[in-house]
Amino acid sequence: MIVTQDLCKIFRTEEIETSALNNVNIHIKKGEFVAIMGPSGCGKSTLLNIIGLLDNPSNGNYIFNEINVSEKSEKQRTKFRKGNIGFIFQSFNLIDELTVFENVELPLVYMGLPASQRKAKVKETLERMNIAHRAKHYPQQLSGGQQQRVAIARAVVTEPKLILADEPTGNLDSRNGSEVMELLKELNQAGTTVIMVTHSVRDAEYADRVIHLFDGQIVSENLKDRESIQKAVESLS
């Protein structure tokens, strides 16, 4: 489903050049749940943003469902992103001025879905995320765990094939974190491919495998059990 070929990313400012990704080759199958781990600054978010078509590689190819998306125009890439990919961030990124319902409805508005269909879809998704009772509240009126559940509802309301999560439990206590991980696992078991960046070995255990990055390069990509994940994290952090 997702293939990168010699993916490179260099950030250039006036004085400095940072090589964030260096010849990254990954292969992720449809329906997989993959965790990306590695020390701060090793390129995890950069990789996720490129996979999510929020950023462009400096070099290399990115192939999604056999389409070489690196060759597409910006407009096509945006359309492709909105139709296929849902994002979840550490900081929830909800819009404060909109209610829970309106936040989750927004992607459907962008898709041009008529209001009647939107209402039903939002209601169903909020119920699935166990947050329907808060539909009329604003994000600041919710706990962190509840906000993240709203953010997940917003990410999945369009039924994306791929969910990208950047440290989704980073701002949550362990109970809320586990709840969020259970939801991601459920979505994955229902067929959605999930790629998640995390610092937490416990979260990584929900994944089918762990890709370990260091200094913009993959150092291992088949970590599966707690012990080997822990060892890899300790050896390079």
Ligand code: ADP
């Ligand atoms: P991680 O998510 O693993 O902590 P990032 O992918 O955010 O790491 O960053 C990788 C490297 O790229 C870091 O050295 C970071 O400072 C640099 N970087 C990330 N984004 C930018 C940017 N927009 N401009 C310049 N440098 C950046």
Ligand code: MG
């Ligand atoms: Mg990051």
